[in-house]
Amino acid sequence: MRRRRVWIAASLILIGGIAAAVASMATSGGPGSTGGGPGVHGLLSQVRSSFGDDRLLSASIIGRTLTVRVSAPDEPSAVSATFEAQMLAAAVHDSESASGQTPISFVKFVNSNGALVRGYGLVSVRSDTGVAPLAAGKCRSLAQTVQSSAMALRSALTLPYAGGACAFKFQTSSPAPLSGAFLVGKVLDGMGDSNKRSYLVEVDNSAGVPLSVDDYTPGGGGVAYTKPRSPIPSVP
Numbered sequence: 718m719r720r721r722r723v724w725i726a727a728s729l730i731l732i733g734g735i736a737a738a739v740a741s742m743a744t745s746g747g748p749g750s751t752g753g754g755p756g757v758h759g760l761l762s763q764v765r766s767s768f769g770d771d772r773l774l775s776a777s778i779i780g781r782t783l784t785v786r787v788s789a790p791d792e793p794s795a796v797s798a799t800f801e802a803q804m805l806a807a808a809v810h811d812s813e814s815a816s817g818q819t820p821i822s823f824v825k826f827v828n829s830n831g832a833l834v835r836g837y838g839l840v841s842v843r844s845d846t847g848v849a850p851l852a853a854g855k856c857r858s859l860a861q862t863v864q865s866s867a868m869a870l871r872s873a874l875t876l877p878y879a880g881g882a883c884a885f886k887f888q889t890s891s892p893a894p895l896s897g898a899f900l901v902g903k904v905l906d907g908m909g910d911s912n913k914r915s916y917l918v919e920v921d922n923s924a925g926v927p928l929s930v931d932d933y934t935p936g937g938g939g940v941a942y943t944k945p946r947s948p949i950p951s952v953p
Contacts, residue, residue: 757783757809764805767876768884772798774829776805781822783809783842789826789834793919793927793942799826799837800884800917800932807844807879807915820844824936843936844879848910851881859907860885863900867891871921879934882915883908889920889928901931 755763757776765773772794774786783806787798806824813820824842826834857873860883864870867890874884887900901918905911915934921927926944933939 755812760808760812761805764801764808764878767804767874767878768801770801772801773805776802776809778809778821781819782839783821783824784827785824786827786829786831787834789828793930793944795834795837796930796932796940796942797917797919799834799840799937799940800915800934802826803840803842803915803934803937804876804878804882806840806842806936810842810844811878814844840934841936843934848880848913850877851875851883851908855881855908856883856885856904859883859904860887862907863903868900868920876915879915880913881908882917884917886919886921888923888925890923901933 757778761773761776765771772788774788776783776785778784785802785805787795787802789795789798802824806821810820821842823839825839826837828834852875854875856875857870860870860873864887869888871886871888872884873886876882876884883904885900885904900920901916905914905916908914908916913935915932917932918930919927920929927942928944930942931939932941
């Protein structure tokens with residue numbers, strides 16, 4: 718297993734300064750949660766429902782940092798789970814801004830045991846990117862232009878978070894690991910504002926095992942997972 722971190726916008730050096738600036742704490746659905754809106758617990762439920770899975774376990778706010786506990790037992794699930802967490806962070810940021818509060822600035826990811834997800838640090842939250850919302854069904858219509866007999870579309874979510882984002886899942890009949898990067902290039906033009914759009918692309922084999930998972934957000938940059946190739950047996 719291997720992970721390639723393309724770009725991380727926030728440095729862990731900031732942790733000390735953030736800790737010193739802690740002024741309030743909000744736990745999922747508890748006292749001090751996002752006011753004037755659905756709150757962290759409500760937004761967590763909304764985002765979890767949007768993705769239709771259970772990768773997001775809980776969330777809490779300390780100062781201007783959102784901590785999201787995710788289910789990420791392996792590398793491909795970590796890419797997807799942290800992307801979902803960043804969509805939650807964008808939703809929290811927008812809700813706080815709309816309520817006249819100082820919005821969160823960072824999001825960090827911890828696993829089901831509360832430990833930092835390996836390879837992931839503190840990430841900036843950038844929701845107000847100034848892009849136009851995506852029309853309903855936009856991501857599915859884009860995905861249908863690149864599917865083929867060897868690359869079947871399994872799902873395409875048009876998400877309202879971070880100004881409008883896409884999450885794609887494809888299934889391929891090819892047994893070889895391949896990157897979703899070539900798919901990303903074909904759909905980004907259709908999304909528009911490619912440097913400001915968030916997306917997730919997963920390609921599974923016929924058994925449903927992820928061969929590649931690629932994501933990008935303006936605040937967190939890009940992360941890519943590619944399933945390692947099986948070693949070629951030596952000939953005696």
